Amino acid sequence: MPTLELDDLAGEGEAALVARGSAYAREYARIQGQQTTLLKNLAVVIVSLRIQRGDLRGASHEYRQIVADMYRAAGIDPDNSTNLQSAVRWHIGNLLRRAATPRELERADLKPTSPLERLQDARKVDAAIVKAAKVSAAADAAKSSRKKGTKTEPDVGAAIKATADHLRLAKVAADVLGKLDRHVITKDMADGQRKALDRELAAMERKIASLRKLTAPPAKG
Structure with missing residues (x-):
C-alpha cells in the first residue's frame, strides 16, 4: 500500500474522506488482530522446535541457525527482524512457562515467571513503592505535627491516626519485601549487588528486632 500525501486527497470531498478513513481504520484493526494470532502461532512453532531439540533456552548454534533459515x-533478514523477534519473544516466554516444569526451567537457567507475570509484578512493585512513600509521608507529617505541639485535631484523634499509620506502614513494608524475587537475587544480581542487598536486609533485621522488643507480648509467670 503506497503512503499518501495531502495532494493525493486534495480532490476528495468530506464524505469520501470519511469513507476512506473508516476503511483504513477497519483494515488496521483487522491486521492488528491477525498479527497477534500470527505471533502466538509463530511462538508455538519456535517452542516446538526448542522442545524437539532439547534446547528450551534456544541458545545452541544449531537451533539459532534453524530459526535464521x-x-x-520468509524473506526476512534476521539482522533486520528486531521488532518481530522482540514481539515473538514475549509470547515464547509466556508459552514456555506453561509448557515446561519448574525443574526444566531451572535446568535451562530460565526464570520461573513469564514475561507477563514479571510485567504484572513490576507494576505491583511500583504501586507498593508509591503507596509506601505516601503512607510514610503521612506518618512523618503527623509525627512532626505532634513534636511541634500543633493542635490540628484532638489528641485522641491524633493517637488513632498514628496507630493506623503504623499498622499501614508495617503492611506496606511486608508487601514490598514480598516483591523481592529469589531468581533475580540468585541469577541476575552481581556479587556486589547481592552484598549491597544483604547489607540492607541486615539493617532491616536489626530495626525489626528492635521494634519487636516493643511489640512482643510480656513473658508469662
Missing part, C-alpha cells in the same frame, strides 16, 4: 525463507 526459517526467517530467511
Whole structure:
C-alpha cells in the first residue's frame, strides 16, 4: 500500500474522506488482530522446535541457525527482524512457562515467571513503592505535627491516626519485601549487588528486632 500525501486527497470531498478513513481504520484493526494470532502461532512453532531439540533456552548454534533459515525463507533478514523477534519473544516466554516444569526451567537457567507475570509484578512493585512513600509521608507529617505541639485535631484523634499509620506502614513494608524475587537475587544480581542487598536486609533485621522488643507480648509467670 503506497503512503499518501495531502495532494493525493486534495480532490476528495468530506464524505469520501470519511469513507476512506473508516476503511483504513477497519483494515488496521483487522491486521492488528491477525498479527497477534500470527505471533502466538509463530511462538508455538519456535517452542516446538526448542522442545524437539532439547534446547528450551534456544541458545545452541544449531537451533539459532534453524530459526535464521526459517526467517530467511520468509524473506526476512534476521539482522533486520528486531521488532518481530522482540514481539515473538514475549509470547515464547509466556508459552514456555506453561509448557515446561519448574525443574526444566531451572535446568535451562530460565526464570520461573513469564514475561507477563514479571510485567504484572513490576507494576505491583511500583504501586507498593508509591503507596509506601505516601503512607510514610503521612506518618512523618503527623509525627512532626505532634513534636511541634500543633493542635490540628484532638489528641485522641491524633493517637488513632498514628496507630493506623503504623499498622499501614508495617503492611506496606511486608508487601514490598514480598516483591523481592529469589531468581533475580540468585541469577541476575552481581556479587556486589547481592552484598549491597544483604547489607540492607541486615539493617532491616536489626530495626525489626528492635521494634519487636516493643511489640512482643510480656513473658508469662
